[in-house]
Amino acid sequence: MRKLALLAAIVALPAAAQPLSDGRKAELDSLVRQDCGSCHGMTLKGGLGRPLLPGDLARYSTRDLTGIILDGIPGTPMPPWKALISRADAEWIARSLKKGLEK
């Protein structure tokens, strides 16, 4: 029940069309560094998961990356994140990764 409430809280996010608030961007920035970072490294230079620096991602489109974030990669430890973040969130993360996170 608590888990449902938590999931509901996380899923109740701005709809895809709206731009993300600065607060949400800061949350996602922290999510990427800290939680994606638990496999990909806090500086995203790779760990058990592959490196996610702009040079590593150049051959993927934002759309590809958004799909990978939302759906995961079956057969690998990359999980689907769609239960926790919206498509707009994932697109923002994909764009930010391709550009490189701000220091």
Place this chain on the structure above:
Amino acid sequence: MTRVFSILVVFFALAAGARAQELRGTGDLGIIVERASGSIQIVETTGQTALARIEGLGDLSHASLTYSRDQRFAYLFGRDGGLSKIDMLTRKLVKRIVQAGNSIGGAISDDGRLIAVSNYKPGGVRIFDADTLAPVATIPAEYGDNGALSKIVGLVDAPGRRFVFTLYDAGEIWVADCTACLEGGKPAITRLKDIGRQPYDALITATGQYYLAGLFGEDGMSLVDLWKKPLRSRRILDGYGRGEKPLPVYKMPHLEGWTRANGQFFLPAVGRHEVLVVDARTFKQTAAIPAYGQPVFVMARPDQRQVWVNFAYPLNDTVQVIDVPSGKIIKELKPGKAVLHMEFTPRGEQVWISVRDENRVIVYDTRTFEKIATLPAQSPSGIFFTWRYARIGL
């Protein structure tokens, strides 16, 4: 005259230093890793205070450490390949080298002479003299036909100046006998192949007999009995882990905390919100305890009467306590946002819990579950107390 003066200055400086540094033991000391700022704090558990902060230690995300056999020095393994030797008494960095591009952990040999570091890039294990950090041997984790190097996980020490580790990409377990390493000899490697897909971490039991690797890519685990020759791996717990409809795993469980208590192992399930109970003799599952989330660390209090569990994102604000005799959850604590690690004092009357996003470490009394102390820390992750010096595999 000048010389006499400088000798006097040196003398007084030394005397002042000696006064500031009273004689003390190291048995109640420990280190808190501050993952985002590349720093650590040296703490003491008798009065629950911080003694010093040491900075400039590089990328400490996922950093871990081990202690010298005299319990005086810590060897810190950074994500960026940094290997740092820290003096717990003078509270200073003794030496730091960068030995690889991307590392995940390390171990100290049973005799305390060698430090081994497991690397993702370049994939393999490097071995150093524990005194000087001079390189002693390199073990490239080559597999397959094209000379690819595998990432290394689950590096531990084993009796007989050996190290055991697992090749994530290759699905192999290697045992490296380093008996001859300090005399210029090469490590003697035993390779165990086809242990299973995506072994993500491993542990060695406190007796040094069993090495267990968890598999992410399939149900089950791989077990090596290090007392039996020839060495071989066998599958156990088929059906362990993910089951038919696994939940997403947002953070890999850590196996170092896997725990033997009361003749049973308590293990994190993978892709299910459960702690699994496995008979320590037969390696058959005897129970599954429903838990709050995907377990990350499942750690027994030193007396083995309680098992404490923390969880993966996004349910990482909570810690649950299992009563070992009854197998029931008897307490749920909410230390705060992003609980990353737990460490018990040697006899288990306290547990220290790092709460990353609240920038603090909370100390609980494990009997009353009351907070004893709160210490400020910057994005704290691992907490490591010096008692680890005496444990095989830590």
